[in-house]
Amino acid sequence: MTAHGTGRRNAITKLLKGAVAGGTVTVTGWVKTSRFGKNVSFVHLYDGSSTHTVQVVLTPEQAEANKARLGVGAAVQVTGTWSASQGGEQAFEVQATDVQIVGDCDPESFPIQKKATSLENLRTIAHLRPRTNTFQSTFRVRNAVSWHIHRFFQERGFQWVHTPIITTNDAEGAGELFEVKVGDEPFFGKKTFLTCSGQLAVENFVQAFTDVYTFGPTFRAEHSHTARHAAEFWMIEPEIAFANLDDVIALAEDFIKDVCLSTIAQCPDDFEFFDKRIEPGNLARVKEALSKPFARVTWHEAVEILSNVKGRTWEFPVGPGMSLQSEHERYLAEDHFKGPVFVTNYPSVQKAFYMREDDNGETVSATDLLVPGIGEIIGGSQREERLDVLERRIKQFGLPVEEYWWYLDLRRFGTTPHGGFGLGLERLIMWLTGMKNIRDVLPYPRTPGSAEF
RNA sequence: GCCUGCGUAGCUCAGUUGGUUAGAGCGACGGACUGUUAAUCCGUAGGUCACCGGUUCGAAUCCAGUCGCAGGCGCCA
Numbered sequence: 001m002t003a004h005g006t007g008r009r010n011a012i013t014k015l016l017k018g019a020v021a022g023g024t025v026t027v028t029g030w031v032k033t034s035r036f037g038k039n040v041s042f043v044h045l046y047d048g049s050s051t052h053t054v055q056v057v058l059t060p061e062q063a064e065a066n067k068a069r070l071g072v073g074a075a076v077q078v079t080g081t082w083s084a085s086q087g088g089e090q091a092f093e094v095q096a097t098d099v100q101i102v103g104d105c106d107p108e109s110f111p112i113q114k115k116a117t118s119l120e121n122l123r124t125i126a127h128l129r130p131r132t133n134t135f136q137s138t139f140r141v142r143n144a145v146s147w148h149i150h151r152f153f154q155e156r157g158f159q160w161v162h163t164p165i166i167t168t169n170d171a172e173g174a175g176e177l178f179e180v181k182v183g184d185e186p187f188f189g190k191k192t193f194l195t196c197s198g199q200l201a202v203e204n205f206v207q208a209f210t211d212v213y214t215f216g217p218t219f220r221a222e223h224s225h226t227a228r229h230a231a232e233f234w235m236i237e238p239e240i241a242f243a244n245l246d247d248v249i250a251l252a253e254d255f256i257k258d259v260c261l262s263t264i265a266q267c268p269d270d271f272e273f274f275d276k277r278i279e280p281g282n283l284a285r286v287k288e289a290l291s292k293p294f295a296r297v298t299w300h301e302a303v304e305i306l307s308n309v310k311g312r313t314w315e316f317p318v319g320p321g322m323s324l325q326s327e328h329e330r331y332l333a334e335d336h337f338k339g340p341v342f343v344t345n346y347p348s349v350q351k352a353f354y355m356r357e358d359d360n361g362e363t364v365s366a367t368d369l370l371v372p373g374i375g376e377i378i379g380g381s382q383r384e385e386r387l388d389v390l391e392r393r394i395k396q397f398g399l400p401v402e403e404y405w406w407y408l409d410l411r412r413f414g415t416t417p418h419g420g421f422g423l424g425l426e427r428l429i430m431w432l433t434g435m436k437n438i439r440d441v442l443p444y445p446r447t448p449g450s451a452e453f
Numbered sequence: 454g455c456c457u458g459c460g461u462a463g464c465u466c467a468g469u470u471g472g473u474u475a476g477a478g479c480g481a482c483g484g485a486c487u488g489u490u491a492a493u494c495c496g497u498a499g500g501u502c503a504c505c506g507g508u509u510c511g512a513a514u515c516c517a518g519u520c521g522c523a524g525g526c527g528c529c530a
Contacts, residue, residue: 035489042489086488113480114491117464120523222528223454235530326526379530424530
């Protein structure tokens with residue numbers, strides 16, 4: 001049988017798809033569980049390619065020689081015959097002819113046990129949690145989502161733009177930033193920060209390539225202590241030219257649906273795991289939401305809906321000029337629309353300076369996509385393309401106009417109506433999988449006071 | 454930044470109005486048994502009750518402080 005990839009091994013996922021007994025295979029992986037008996041012994045291996053393990057069958061002699069070193073977590077390489085299994089829970093197994101212990105794992109001190117444990121506990125051993133079912137599935141899905149994000153845009157001719165991680169503008173109004181310094185020296189001649197958004201930078205490219213996107217890490221130095229905030233997270237920011245807010249919303253909906261459905265199709269076993277062990281019913285709710293048009297309301301309509309809610313007291317009062325708080329967003333997505341909803345045309349005072357002012361002068365062509373359980377996963381807008389209006393708004397926001405000279409230049413040289421949105425990768429993964437904490441969908445979560453790994 | 458809650462074996466948790474030697478299940482280890490499936494059965498080891506003061510004849514338990522963690526809110530993705 002031909003080995004997968006480099007030829008050094010047979011990946012478990014490929015073996016299970018083969019579905020024909022016979023031939024010699026080599027499986028590499030880590031011990032999930034093992035059982036030793038007088039006549040026959042079993043070792044189950046995982047290699048990260050599948051939710052399934054491969055059962056390795058050992059003779060009494062092989063078991064006796066390796067028993068002490070085949071505890072949970074040990075790294076092993078097994079060569080043997082791919083055979084029909086006599087057991088009920090798997091169709092095939094490996095009858096071992098050669099067993100090599102590649103890396104020992106002391107069962108007394110190895111913190112991953114052959115039993116369930118809490119996600120909180122696993123956060124304290126983030127270097128070892130990829131060895132568990134939950135994190136195997138989570139990070140396979142994260143990989144698949146990332147792949148389909150690129151595929152979606154590449155198929156549509158979008159250019160992936162690598163906007164800088166180190167930026168100079170600290171006045172985008174997107175929260176606190178991490179400053180980048182070397183000693184006391186202004187390394188770049190002026191103050192620099194880790195990016196909190198690639199949007200302003202990518203706008204220069206949209207006015208040259210028409211359809212572009214960014215996909216990379218983003219940093220926020222806010223002291224946010226919640227299950228859906230991290231100091232370092234990944235964001236996707238498409239930007240389209242010759243486009244208005246309706247075009248942006250249409251893109252966002254197509255994008256979410258394509259990426260989610262493709263990921264579910266690519267990782268059926270992982271989603272079966274999430275539906276069984278993490279959040280029963282979530283997969284059905286997600287599929288239901290993806291099968292019909294997302295709801296859409298203006299901010300004014302949303303306020304109207306909230307004002308008419310009977311028999312409920314709000315912590316933050318509902319009324320004219322209100323800003324939508326978490327409790328209001330959750331009510332809209334979870335109780336009223338029972339699915340994803342685009343809220344559009346917010347009061348301009350509540351939103352960023354670059355969002356395009358509506359003709360009424362009161363609202364901007366912005367949108368947030370709210371989903372049940374998470375809240376906002378997308379924030380987007382049509383951008384202000386009119387030079388005079390943009391200059392006025394920058395001043396109204398109390399920002400230094402001269403700092404935006406190159407951003408304003410775009411409005412001088414062949415400006416176009418354009419817009420885009422930012423999607424939080426982790427929040428999308430949380431909504432898809434039912435994982436409740438952003439710390440558990442990031443490989444190495446960074447939150448205020450915490451960056452151990 | 455604000456509010457609330459929680460720190461007891463490796464893990465998940467009990468622990469009464471403060472009362473001798475702090476418990477269970479699982480895991481680990483040892484044995485038995487078995488084409489087994491987080492097997493099953495029997496047994497063994499394992500705890501400075503987060504830390505530091507105080508109250509008391511006596512503190513896991515009551516009080517104060519410190520540290521850590523979690524959840525909610527604000528900010529946002």
